[in-house]
Amino acid sequence: MPSAIAKKMITFSLVSIPVSVYPATSQHRVPLHMVHEADGGRVRQRRVCEIDGRELSEGEIARGVEMPDGGTLVLSRQDLEQLPTPDTKEIRVLGFLDESRVDPLHYDKSYYLGVSPGGERPYALLRAALAESGQVAIARTALRTRDSLAVLHVRDQVITMTTLLWPDEVRGTEGIALRPIELRPEEVALARQLMDTISADFDPDREQDEYTVALREVVEARMAGLPAPHVPEARVLPPAAGVTDLMAVLEAAVQKAQEEHPKAAAKRPAKKTVAKKARASRRSEG
Known part of the structure; x- marks a missing residue:
């Protein structure tokens, strides 16, 4: 506790x-220190005045704000105590x-x-x-x-x-929000089916910090005098842009998700018709 x-x-x-x-x-991060690569000596951060170059003690340090002309306004302890x-x-x-x-x-x-x-x-x-x-x-x-x-x-x-x-303290979304885009109902339906299939057996409690786990394995191996363990290669990401047929991508994604989550796919047999309806709709449009 x-x-x-x-x-x-x-x-x-x-x-x-x-x-x-x-x-x-x-x-739960592994504490990594800054060290001198040549001899392992710790690298310390020191509080040094940029004007006279002296290292300062805690009692010599005050708070200040930068003024419009570039100067510094030093606030005394009395200024802060009056707040x-x-x-x-x-x-x-x-x-x-x-x-x-x-x-x-x-x-x-x-x-x-x-x-x-x-x-x-x-x-x-x-x-x-x-x-x-x-x-x-x-x-x-x-x-x-x-x-x-x-x-x-x-x-x-x-x-x-x-x-x-x-x-x-929370910034607005101006300049970031996506412009309005008209989506077909079939695209949204396939996206929802993909969401349901992926999420059916998802348990966030099973997730872990893979980087920290791998880093600990490296540290433990090096401490034991062993070579660092093999790190799996990064997962290949899908293309970031240039999708010409979003429906085809969604259909392939749903099929792949159903293969990776067979229990979820078995629970939703009725939703398998979504992709077929989407393909029929595209053929009729063509």
């Missing part, structure tokens, strides 16, 4: 629930929404909220209310002085908090 990183109080109206905040995620400090002890519930109304693009970091002594009944009450309603709570809190909106929802009988990016 990870160590709690903070103790807080969930509040909504007159109800208060003492909780402990635990990190819900952890990175309004967010309440780091409270998780204040602002309201409740259907989870579908929260854009996943705003999700930032996730935490588990474990109940602290004395808060068992109100914690269980909020947990039950969230689970039965299918809604999430939108709250406001601060972690390490950063003020954030957050979503509270239930996972495995534990109230989970996911902090959100502020609306102005």
Whole structure:
């Protein structure tokens, strides 16, 4: 069990629930250091002033912003201390929404909220209310002085908090969105059949970070004095552009998916007629 990183109080109206905040995620990357290739010596990053060339201690470092004329405005500790400090002890519930109304693009970091002594009944009450309603709570809190909106929802009988990016931190899609393209119903139907076939036996819990697994195997082999293991060649990607007959590509993709997922194909015998209908439609158009 990870160590709690903070103790807080969930509040909504007159109800208060003492909780402990635990990190819900952890990175499993192999820690690679920067080293001198010739002798393996560690390469350290030093904090050096670009004006006088001196290496600085933590106490000599302040915060600053670049001014329009290219100069630097140095902010003193007094400047920063005068800023309004967010309440780091409270998780204040602002309201409740259907989870579908929260854009996943705003999700930032996730935490588990474990109940602290004395808060068992109100914690269980909020947990039950969230689970039965299918809604999430939108709250406001601060972690390490950063003020954030957050979503509270239930996972495995534990109230989970996911902090959100502020609306102005999410970039718009201007200049990226695709222009309107008219698609034939047969193309959409084949795409849906392909989606269903691929997804029928898909389990995200079986997926793993293949790069990290391979890197660990390389490190373990080298530590044991063995040559690095063979790394499988990269998968051949389909053409990135120039598709002249999208229907033919979709039909071939559906057939290949049915061969790779025979159980999924067996469950959907009726949908095999989609490709035949599409081919008939193309012949009639020709």
